[in-house]
Each structure stands twice: as structure tokens, then as C-alpha cells.
Amino acid sequence: xxxxxxxxxxxxxxxxSGQVAEQAGVNIQTLRYYERRGLIAEPxxxxxxxxxxxxxxxxxxxxxxxxxxxGFTLEEVAELLDTGRRGHxxxxxxxxxxxxxxxxxxxxxDLTTIRHALTQVVTAGCDSLTHxxxxxxxxxxxxLAEGRPxxxxxx
Numbered sequence: 001x002x003x004x005x006x007x008x009x010x011x012x013x014x015x016x017s018g019q020v021a022e023q024a025g026v027n028i029q030t031l032r033y034y035e036r037r038g039l040i041a042e043p044x045x046x047x048x049x050x051x052x053x054x055x056x057x058x059x060x061x062x063x064x065x066x067x068x069x070x071g072f073t074l075e076e077v078a079e080l081l082d083t084g085r086r087g088h089x090x091x092x093x094x095x096x097x098x099x100x101x102x103x104x105x106x107x108x109x110d111l112t113t114i115r116h117a118l119t120q121v122v123t124a125g126c127d128s129l130t131h132x133x134x135x136x137x138x139x140x141x142x143x144l145a146e147g148r149p150x151x152x153x154x155x
Contacts (some may be wrong), residue, residue: 014044014052024061031061039064039078071100 021028034040040060043051067077076096083092120138127133 013055014046015055015057016046017051017053020053020057020061023058025065026061034061034064037074037078039074039081070097071103072096 015023017028017031021031024031031040035042040053040057043053043057046052064074064077064081067080068074072080080093080096117138124134124136124138126137126139129139132139
């Protein structure tokens, strides 16, 4: 059975790669990738050569994953972390969050349009993308494929 902690010195406790990955809900490859990208610091090594992460690495990984769930790319997360590490107050996070809200609103508008089109397909009884037999097919794919302008369904 593996030890829970790797001891570097009196009172200093560190976690191994597998422990960090498990606690943060990521896989070891993700952990190493984040190291290469500079999102997390390269860890110290135990006397046996194992990576030895400080416990706060788990918190940092959790923050990174939460930011990704909010729609931030890894590049954006890296920039935000770098800004935070400098220790100076900055409106950067707020401005980026506002930009993400605008992106989310645009995605919601796109999804609403898609939902509306799919509802029309269901209502019309469409049965094929290329040879639909419903009288007022809302999908113009066949017309577009044949070079004809799409038919406009009467509403």
C-alpha cells in the first residue's frame, strides 16, 4: 500500500502525482500537461525521485477546472493566474467575465435558433435531409445541394 504523504522534512507534507490527480478530479496526464503549460509549478522531487506536490496544488487544479467550466480557455486561465500571481488588484477578471457573458448570450441565441429549427422539423414531419416528403419542409438542404435557392415555408 502506498503512503499517503511523502515527507520532505519535519512538518513538510507533499502529495504524489496520483494523489493530487485523484483529489483534484483530473488524470495524471492532465497534471503533467498543466505543468508543461506553466499553470502549476514544477514540483519538488522526493528523495526517491517522485514528484512531490504541495497540498495547495489540489486547490489550484480545482480552480483551473472551475474556470474552464465557466468557459475560459486554458490560455485565458493561464493569463488570469499570472495576473493574480503578481498580487496587484486588476479589473481583468471582471472584464473577462463580462466578455464570457457576451459569448454565453451569443451561444444561447444560436441554440435558441437551432431549437426553433428542430421544432419546425418535428412539427412538419420531416423524414429526410435530402428527399423530405413533407409539404412544407423547413430544411433547405436538398434545394441548396442542387443549387436552387431554398424554399420558404409559409407560416
